[in-house]
Amino acid sequence: MSRTLSSKAFSLALLSLACGAGLASAQSRPTRPSRPAPSKPAEKKEEKKKDKKPDRFFAVHAGQVYTVSGGVLRDVTILSKNGKIVAIGRDLELPKKTEVLDAKRYRVYPGLVAYNSFGLVGGNPADSTDVYSLEMAIGLSTGITTVGAGNVVAKLTWGTLEGHVVGPRETTIRLTIRSAQQRKKLRQALDQIVDYKRKAREYNAARQRGEKPTPLKPLKGKQALFARLLSGQVWAYAKADSRAELARLVELATHYGFRVMLEGGAEAWTMAPELSRAGFRVIVVPRSRRSENQSTNRATGWSIENAAILHKHGIPVTIMSKSAGIGLWGLAGSDLFTLPLEGAFAIRGGLPQAEALKGLTLNPARFMGVEDRVGSIEVGKDCDLVVTRGDLLHYETLPEWTVVNGRIAYDKAKDSLLRHVRARDIQGKNLDVPLLWPRTEAPREGMKGE
């Protein structure tokens, strides 16, 4: 008996050895490049406290992920823990109790960021937002996850206040330079700061020489803010559309050496090189109209190519809609409900598709000072995603799911708002529209030409 067993055991052992050898030999052969090593989810810390809430995990299996900052990934899983992305990769080991969203035939984009907003969150978001409001639902239905509201950056956290406020907007100094009087005051204020800086340099030099100069009074309030402006710590913020005003702005900026965040800029395309050299950032509404000035032979008026021209000259561009609210009155195309279409219009003008997407995500986040949290899909950033069936910037695409802080804040098939439009369960086919268009080059001329 035992003999048979042992012989069996022996043969088994041999077999395993052979396999092992085979494997070993297989490994020694040159192999195809292996898949990238799967990234492990962050270690789950053992909770000692009794009252501590358990970690909340959320994973999306995505067909295509448009990270915005790092290209397009295919067939990956995004894993988030307590609202932050902790891993992006294939074959991730998901902890137990992970909420999983199967989006293998869908695309995933970062949640859109609206630079300005009105009515989607409360006036004092931390203490007054209606987290079940219709406006918030409509904002989510179009893919918006983060909004700037007044001085605060907030998220459309449906049903909860957890993680609602991202933080204060990056400080900027509002400059009004419409009238000559205002410009004069500004110049005087800035000259004072320049003077102060000169005095400070002299003071430091004197101290170094060993003298005891009289100490300078520290700057306070507005002056301190201007000082930070001139030392490049904060941006100036201005609204200007006309060429003349922009020229003055550029002149001030280059003379004193500060940087400007420009809102509007309908005629900015006429002086893109100057704006670029002065280091401007522009928030563009692609179809904001301004009539031409017929009495001058310079280029004036609005142009659909505004965003494209600015981008070509290296100016970061954020795309916004004309109105920062949500309209329910029926006229579509100029409020946040159609924010992705604004991006499409910028593409009409020649802006590359990837830049238009950036202008709706990472750039507004950057302008508001929250790019460490939102604006692209990266490990360490917040899990704010938009899941779509096709190209987000195609006009027929309505988001299927919107995720905020690792929670599904909007589900098109469940929310009554747009459930009936190209309902998810009816159509099983892939509505991915092939990106053959747009082509923005002018047609090739014929032999005789036009």
Added chain:
Amino acid sequence: MKTPTLLACALGLLALLGASAPASAEDTFVAIKAKTVITATGDEFSPGVIVLRNGKIEAVGAKVVLPPKAVVIDASNEVVMPGFVLARSFQGRRRGGNSGHMSVAKELFLRPGDLEAYAKAGFVAVAMLSPGNGITGQALVVRPIDGTLDDLTLHGAGYLRVTMTSLPGDKLNLKGAFKEAEQWIERIEKAKKAFEEAKKKAAAAAAKKKAAEAAKKKKVGSGPKPAPKPTPVPGPRPRPRPVPRRAPLVGPEPAPAVEDSLNEYGDEPVEDSAEELPKQAPERTPEQKNADKIGHDHDDPNAGKLPAAVGIDPFAPTPKKSSKGGPPKSFKAPKAPERTKIFMTFLKKPESGLRVLLELKKASDFVHYEDGFKERKLDPCFYLDTSGMGWRARGQSDLFRIAKDLGQAQARVLLSPALSFEPHTQTRRNIPQELLDAGCSVGFVPSGRLGSYLSEVALLVRAGYDRTKAIQGMTLRPAELLGLGAEIGALKKGYRGDLTFLSGDPFAPGTRVTRVVLGGEEAWSEETQ
């Protein structure tokens, strides 16, 4: 044979009466014979009898043996049920901010008949409070009878009304109230600590001085003069006090008091700082003493000492007016404003509880409440305003979203019995039912006219709400919310005899309130209208 029967009967009677104390001759009994008696505990008797003893319910049943000399109230055509309890009604001025200490009682000046409207609608207890946004005050619970405020009052602190409907104001207001309370607690603790420390220091200083003095006295009295000892320092140096310049060196009048509410630096005096007021003058050196002895008797122990003005030694530091001749013996806490006291009490002793009625209008209000105050563990009762969310949204309410959360907390909820719509739709929602199913204790308040209350609740019952739960929603549940759940709201032994008589089934159309009995006495009747 007869006697034992009689005895048995007597015993039986006693048993029936279930008296813990034997019936005395002064007990008054009232017996009510009604077509139907609804107890609100689930039992309904048709016909039914209620026996009241001294105004409290003694027995309820289909057949109850009536005690002798019971005043019988014939209600053979009426339905009797516990009196309705109105847990929320408004009187008095609008208040806002933090008025936690205020009560309508201070401004309730009633004329005869003012509360009749409540009795007419069948209410036997009414909670009144000030309207407004914020912490508007304490609810005063009264009975709808004429009389002095004392006669009427059932309860002086029904609950504290806190609104969470107008954000961010209400949220910040409540946060501020807690913060203020915390600050005051801290301040008082600090003052107490300072007082304790000062006391300790003073005691230590005094003890040390005594010891030094004793030692010195011993040394002075024995043998040749020892080397002059260094001046003993009486503890930490006191802050120099201004010497009164105008004080006469000699004279019968006391030196005019210096303005001693401010010390040299113009600061407010620190309370009870014993170190500043040593009981005696600083010790003078022997040289100083000898210097003063010129022209005086050397042996006179008082030589060199200038005769003091009456009661005052001009070289002593000026005693403070407020201290009455020494550091205060007991601790006087800084005075916190009245409105803070309730919150301070709650913070120091959370188990004392703070009965709060928190008003909500939207589901989001609840989210804000949890966000700001979950850790405080207030455990409030809730009033849900389901009447609508704006001019365009009358009757629409999204409060159904929090039914689960409230149910899990087994919260006490007060709301109108009306049905509502889901916002922006024509979909009906029965929020009272949803709350009940989730596990809440549901009480009602009329949404409009008091007279329509019965029909409102009737509509809800017709929509499927359980009959007994509806009865309780009008009676026992609001009573529990007011803290009177053991006294009114049900027909059970020991409860007050506060009853409402109806012309028919409460949920039948056309039913009216015919009379209201409070404590066995008729308080209102439609015949005497």
Added chain:
Amino acid sequence: MSSRTLLLSALAVALSLVGFSRASAQEVVALKAAKIVTMDAKDTVINDGVLVMRGNKILALGEEGETKIPAGARIVDLGENWLVPGFVDCHDHVAGSLRDLNDGVFLTNPGLRTVDTLDPENENLKNAVAGGVTTVLLIPGSGNNMSGFGTISRTAGRTVDEMTVRAPGSLKIAQAGNPERYWFGVGRSYMNYNLRQTLEKALAYHEAHNAYEAKVKKVGQERAGAAPSKDIIWEGFRGLFRKEFPASVHTQMFQVLAKTIRMLHDRFGIKVVLDHSTFDAYKNAPQIVEKGIDTIVGPRQYFFDRTERRIVGCAQMYYQQGVRKLGINTDAPVVPQEELTLQATIGCRLGLDRYVALKGLTIVPARALGLGDRIGSLEVGKEADFGAWSGDPIDPRSTCHKTWVQGRKVYDSGKKRRF
């Protein structure tokens, strides 16, 4: 030389000169495009096609290999672009002078007409062609019930005559909203009474003249008797009752649209073009389908349904219930004229089929205005109004590069880009 020879040679030169100028006007142009959306009855879409036109007429149309290009034709290669018929907008207020909306004159001003305000140099039209719009119905405003006669105008032309396709293009009637607020707020019942009595008078005039004309035909001019007096106000209505041109009606909301159908279409029997049809008027779809009325949707392309908390696309709601004569407008300047395609974009975003939307920009409004045999589609014999698009015209990412109106190129994005 003999005088005769001189005369003959002069004649020859003159004739040849005339021939030359006519030849340049009759130049044949062949346009090659990657895609031609014809909008014909068979919904033909030609890939790698060629369109041959002469003057303002389309001569030939088809796939490049199969279509004969006449000798001497000038070939223009449009590369990857699409050829799409020029768009027709039934509700435009900007082709003339914006001040002539006639909104506050009287509650009915039937005598006024917009053809008096057409301006060939109009800047708005220069932008309109950049959006591929070639024909618009310029109508006065809706501040009163009947503001005047609209004009069907091309978006380019050197003179008013060149621009005018047809005047009167339509009678503008407004049956809801603004007219109710006229003056002190006359309300709906007064507004409808007013419309009714005006049309009754016009009908009476028309019938009187009809009767007289019939009598003249029967018994001759002398025996017919005195003609009824002519009144330029009522004269314009005769074409309306003869169905030579439609009434374009500003009508929206359920009850109002129902009233329009009942009063104007059923009772007065005139050709009606429903020119807003927004809010919840789509609930009238069954009647519209049954009676075959043209419905042009805009400028509101969506409706927030407060009974079911949903955002519905108005156009899609009509289409879903079977309405096929479905068009889209801008109500310029409410939506800029060149953004007509954006209206279609919104409609499609909310569920409308793309091809149906494109149809609603081209052949459907053309037919609604009675010009279905002349414009609205690219077919042999029809007028050469079309645009060269970089792609799907409804995609905001595409742009119109060139536009031809009546065979003449009026917009070239390479020269000056406007949209």
